Amino acid sequence: MAEALLEVRNLSRRFAAVDALKQVNFCVEAGEVHALIGPNGAGKTTFIHHVSGALKPDSGSVHFAGTDVTALSMHQRVAAGMARSYQITNVFLGLSVLDNVALAVQGRQDSGSSFRFWKPVIAEQGLFDEAFVYLEQLGLAERSVSLAGNLAHGEQRALELAMALATKPKMLLLDEPMAGAGPEESARMVELIEHLARHVTILLVEHDMTAVFRLADRVSVLVNGSLICTGTPDAVRADPAVRRAYLGDTA
Amino acid sequence: MAFYRPAPYQKPLAIALLLAMLVLPNVLTAFGQEFYIGFATRILIFALAASSLNLVLGFAGMFSLGHAAFFGTGAYVAAICMANGINDALLVFPLAMGVAGLFALLVGAISLRTRGVYFIMITLAFGQMAYYLFVSARTWGGDDGLPLVGRLNLAGFSLNDDAAFFYAALASLAMSIVFLGRLADARFGRVIQAIRENETRMEALGYPVFRYRLICFALGGGLAGLAGALLANLTGLASPNLLQWMQSGTLLVMVIIGGVGYLYGGMVGALILLCLEEVLAGFTLHWHIGLGLLLLGIVMFAPKGVAALFGKQHG
Numbered sequence A: 001m002a003e004a005l006l007e008v009r010n011l012s013r014r015f016a017a018v019d020a021l022k023q024v025n026f027c028v029e030a031g032e033v034h035a036l037i038g039p040n041g042a043g044k045t046t047f048i049h050h051v052s053g054a055l056k057p058d059s060g061s062v063h064f065a066g067t068d069v070t071a072l073s074m075h076q077r078v079a080a081g082m083a084r085s086y087q088i089t090n091v092f093l094g095l096s097v098l099d100n101v102a103l104a105v106q107g108r109q110d111s112g113s114s115f116r117f118w119k120p121v122i123a124e125q126g127l128f129d130e131a132f133v134y135l136e137q138l139g140l141a142e143r144s145v146s147l148a149g150n151l152a153h154g155e156q157r158a159l160e161l162a163m164a165l166a167t168k169p170k171m172l173l174l175d176e177p178m179a180g181a182g183p184e185e186s187a188r189m190v191e192l193i194e195h196l197a198r199h200v201t202i203l204l205v206e207h208d209m210t211a212v213f214r215l216a217d218r219v220s221v222l223v224n225g226s227l228i229c230t231g232t233p234d235a236v237r238a239d240p241a242v243r244r245a246y247l248g249d250t251a
Numbered sequence B: 001m002a003f004y005r006p007a008p009y010q011k012p013l014a015i016a017l018l019l020a021m022l023v024l025p026n027v028l029t030a031f032g033q034e035f036y037i038g039f040a041t042r043i044l045i046f047a048l049a050a051s052s053l054n055l056v057l058g059f060a061g062m063f064s065l066g067h068a069a070f071f072g073t074g075a076y077v078a079a080i081c082m083a084n085g086i087n088d089a090l091l092v093f094p095l096a097m098g099v100a101g102l103f104a105l106l107v108g109a110i111s112l113r114t115r116g117v118y119f120i121m122i123t124l125a126f127g128q129m130a131y132y133l134f135v136s137a138r139t140w141g142g143d144d145g146l147p148l149v150g151r152l153n154l155a156g157f158s159l160n161d162d163a164a165f166f167y168a169a170l171a172s173l174a175m176s177i178v179f180l181g182r183l184a185d186a187r188f189g190r191v192i193q194a195i196r197e198n199e200t201r202m203e204a205l206g207y208p209v210f211r212y213r214l215i216c217f218a219l220g221g222g223l224a225g226l227a228g229a230l231l232a233n234l235t236g237l238a239s240p241n242l243l244q245w246m247q248s249g250t251l252l253v254m255v256i257i258g259g260v261g262y263l264y265g266g267m268v269g270a271l272i273l274l275c276l277e278e279v280l281a282g283f284t285l286h287w288h289i290g291l292g293l294l295l296l297g298i299v300m301f302a303p304k305g306v307a308a309l310f311g312k313q314h315g
């Protein structure tokens, strides 16, 4: 078995009356694309929040690259090599596309410690050159001077990815990168993720089953906060419990 | 939001203004209006205090209602130093900045764990606590405050002369504005402006947001401390009223009038508010009504503040 990059053990989280996550055991191996699927409200976004450090579990632990990161804050986990994109596009709308990515590059270069008070950033060509490389990778090079707020929806999703990549992560946490995209944009995003997957491990939360079955090496299914099944796409598709709980109602 | 960039003509304008300020004491003296040198110095000092709040509020988005506590702390540091025979400005000013900055670091370390209304309330509470502390400190004059005998010396020159002191205040303001302008364009400035817009996103990019806000809060407190030390030297008194929430409110009004998040906002606001106070107070005791009307006008016609009327470039 390949080495586990991410390992989640017995993770539980309760919101008021909702058991959002129940004793979840989950593991992502280095190099794989691991899809997490499940009906709306299953707890997928909550799970991503716990992996990234935005939320802390009631019990259980998160291990990343061999260390227990349960007590680490989000920025510390980013430094350890986790990067995420958001289900709802979350970029700096009033900044240029290039400035958005430059912020991400800057954060990584300084390990988050940009305590430099004197030298103007615009004189730092290296910062913008590097940011531009990520824009090229994601097909946004022509849009570099546009305001992020003026981008099309699909372009904003790509910008999210560029910012996440600029932190040079070991693992990308993608929360519904196709959300709200048209068929063409989705197809482009699938290609992009396929391309990225050659260099980085990906945990992909996605609704679009065509995309999931095309991209994923393994699939896990979350229903009502419980992980009911993990396996290859074909195995998961054939699993009767999954068909009953989930695929049945969408197919 | 965009990162702050001054319009291209603002820098030459600021330099021209600085040159004009250099001859102001001579001009006023030539016309026999020496009284106004003190008034002009007061404007410079409040411009510095308001600019320090603008760093915290405008650039980093931290709505502090306790900023005057650091201003007043600087005043007391100067007064206490001088009462103990320490009269060298090159020692006292850095000390005032350091003590006020450390105090801000302490207040920030606690209050920056909260957000929104809670942050406003907790900074207000810390400010009032500091105020009552000085009111009850008998050794430092209690609610009468601590008077200063004479003024500091700078590099061997006495600042007792009003014109000399004016230049000391001018230099302090000019250096601070240059520092703040550089800071806004530097890596640190970009980070705090981006945190103001979306702190969660910055965390997710790997930035320790709390640390940035804290350092920015302490820097603002330190600059306010410098302004306080200057003001105590100007008026000859470190009064507990300088720490009060009303004083924080005055600084806030200056920033809002001048332009929240504009490099020259604090300067413009201090100039307008103090001049208005001077003029209106000469006409009527109810000058606050005039001030209220002005605020209303600014909110209606220049909601981003007066400095914003002079254009801003996005970069």
Ligand SMILES: Nc1ncnc2c1ncn2[C@@H]1O[C@H](COP(=O)(O)OP(=O)(O)O)[C@@H](O)[C@H]1O
Residues within 6 Å of the ligand: A015, A016, A018, A020, A038, A039, A040, A041, A042, A043, A044, A045, A046, A047
């Ligand atoms: N902050 C919160 N407070 C209370 N309940 C929440 C919170 N976040 C999520 N939930 C609940 O937890 C469950 C899982 O939500 P979520 O993780 O967003 O699901 P998914 O992403 O799979 O659609 C839902 O019932 C949701 O209402």
Ligand SMILES: [Mg+2]
Residues within 6 Å of the ligand: A044, A045, A046, A087
């Ligand atoms: Mg979700």
